[in-house]
Amino acid sequence: MxxxxxxxxxxxxxxxxxxxxxxxxxxxxxxxxxxxxxxxxxxxxxxxxxxxxxxxxxxxxxxxxxxxxxxxxxxxxxxxxxxxxxxxxxxxxxxxxxxxxxxxxxxxxxxxxxxxxxxxxxxxxxxxxxxxxxxxxxxxxxxxxxxxxxxxxxxxxxxxxxxxxxxxxxxxxxxxxxxxxxxxxxxxxxxASSKVSGDGGSLTVGGNTVDLGKMQAASKQLEAAAASAEAGKGKPLTSTDVLKGFLPASSGGFARTTLEAHSAGADGAGMASAQGDYEKDGRRFSLAVTDLGALAGLTAMASAMNAQTSTETATGYEKTNTTGGRLVSEKWDREAKSGSYSIVVGNRFTIEANGEADSVDDLKKAVASVDAGRLEGLAK
Incomplete structure (x- = not known):
């Protein structure tokens, strides 16, 4: 050293x-x-x-x-x-x-x-x-x-x-x-207390339930991904051309002005991402679809933990929760009219809108415009 x-x-x-x-x-x-x-x-x-x-x-x-x-x-x-x-x-x-x-x-x-x-x-x-x-x-x-x-x-x-x-x-x-x-x-x-359910399948902490079965499955998924990557047999990252195809030409009156893609890594151990910039009346936000590759096991863990956090400020808020089995993060500043909204799909892909908009609903609509069902199919 x-x-x-x-x-x-x-x-x-x-x-x-x-x-x-x-x-x-x-x-x-x-x-x-x-x-x-x-x-x-x-x-x-x-x-x-x-x-x-x-x-x-x-x-x-x-x-x-x-x-x-x-x-x-x-x-x-x-x-x-x-x-x-x-x-x-x-x-x-x-x-x-x-x-x-x-x-x-x-x-x-x-x-x-x-x-x-x-x-x-x-x-x-x-x-x-x-x-x-x-x-x-x-x-x-x-x-x-x-x-x-x-x-x-x-x-x-x-x-x-x-x-x-x-x-x-x-x-x-x-x-x-x-x-x-x-x-x-x-x-x-x-x-005030913690308890394990009678069948040992869940843990309740502070009113939040952790699915122990999903936690174990996520751990095995992460271990298998690392082992496959080391052996050179990992699931390949999604093509950036395929990811770009998920980004719409427009969303809620915001027109797409740029489109780019990046990838790095090998054997599923890197990341691949496609991003577009959207503009309307001087406001601009980015919409990105990212393949997390081997990090899918980590997002699966977070989902299994039914993560929920919430923070309020004088001008906005920030919160994370698990909805419908998907990890959802939301942040908004009312004065700056900017924030972010993202979801994790299939415990492997993230869809995130980040930037300026008339309201956080514009960012939510942008995320919703991406075919999450198709991404879930790719994650399997």
């Missing part, structure tokens, strides 16, 4: 020929370092609380905080594997060589700075310092990609930039699922 931080180029040279396995890298490096920000953040929140000192500080209950930390830790481990698949899939586009083990080395070791900087999470006020220090990981990624993936040095910057963009999209999706699960866990701290 010291050599990687102080002399990364020389250390990547040593790491390149080093024999390794994905399991070995997980057990001997990733699992250990990824625990630093998780444990530090847990201790910091329990001791100092979350919020702004002197204004508003909330200390979470012990059990919900521990559960939330375990969930976030598990998802961070999954993210390393998915990032490795993305790095491997992008290699040929930048004159590199596909090599799953080398890609995993890059994904694992380039996160070193961020994981070590996570120690600052133990004191929330220093969290921003940890965030800034973790940016050094971008440089580690930039120096490691050409060496381990054998890409052209002239294309190293582009390779790094595209990888970072894909990683941001990946980690954003993971963060959404994490926050949803964390919100559900937080509700447990207010529960």
């Amino acid at each position: 010291k050599r990687l931080l102080l002399s990364p180029s020389a250390e990547w040279e040593r790491i390149d020929p080093e024999p390794a396995t994905i399991k070995g890298l997980y057990v001997g490096y990733v699992c250990i370092l990824a625990a630093i920000p998780a444990v530090a953040g847990l201790v910091g929140s329990l001791v100092f609380g979350n919020g702004i000192p002197g204004l508003a500080v909330i200390k979470p209950a012990l059990i919900p905080a521990i559960i939330g930390t375990v969930v976030a830790y598990g998802l961070s481990l999954l993210s390393v594997f998915l990032l490795a698949l993305i790095i491997d899939a992008l290699a040929p586009s930048f004159d590199g060589q596909k090599n799953r083990i080398q890609a995993f080395k890059v994904a694992a070791y380039s996160n070193t700075a961020g994981w070590l900087a996570g120690i600052f999470s133990i004191l929330p006020a220093l969290g921003i310092i940890g965030g800034l220090l973790s940016l050094y990981g971008l440089y580690l990624l930039y120096t490691g990609l050409p060496r381990l993936m054998k890409s052209s040095k002239e294309k190293s910057l582009g390779y790094t930039a595209v990888t970072v963009i894909c990683a941001i999209a990946l980690f954003f999706a993971v963060a959404v699922v994490t926050s949803t699960i964390a919100g559900m866990v937080a509700l447990g701290s207010y529960a």
Whole structure:
């Protein structure tokens, strides 16, 4: 770790020929370092609380905080594997060589700075310092990609930039699922009691019911997706051309002005998305359909937890719930006339409208204009 931080180029040279396995890298490096920000953040929140000192500080209950930390830790481990698949899939586009083990080395070791900087999470006020220090990981990624993936040095910057963009999209999706699960866990701290139904098939916490059968099925789905991806037999991502076909030419008087699509990853472990921009009378919102690939297991977990959260402000609201087996998120600011509305379909696809409109109903109509039934068919 010291050599990687102080002399990364020389250390990547040593790491390149080093024999390794994905399991070995997980057990001997990733699992250990990824625990630093998780444990530090847990201790910091329990001791100092979350919020702004002197204004508003909330200390979470012990059990919900521990559960939330375990969930976030598990998802961070999954993210390393998915990032490795993305790095491997992008290699040929930048004159590199596909090599799953080398890609995993890059994904694992380039996160070193961020994981070590996570120690600052133990004191929330220093969290921003940890965030800034973790940016050094971008440089580690930039120096490691050409060496381990054998890409052209002239294309190293582009390779790094595209990888970072894909990683941001990946980690954003993971963060959404994490926050949803964390919100559900937080509700447990207010529960007067918890109980398991007579057949052991559900758990009621604070008036919210968790389907344990669905949770178990979602866990198996996630495990199977990861195993298939590692074996190169994962279900392929939906074609971006197919996704673009779901976006209407207009919605509620808003005309589509642009249409674009992006995809990254391999063996179902990346993500594919199509997005259109819609405008009317100076207002503009985007409508996107995204295939989450291997992250489908995570959305299935959130759905099984019957997640429900709600926040009210002076000018708007934000809420998440499970309706008809689908995870639904809604946010609206009445003064700015902007917000977002999204649903998860088939535990694999998201449909989201985000931006300015006359009312949130315009965003809901845009989402409803996408053929959710057909997407559910693709998810099976």
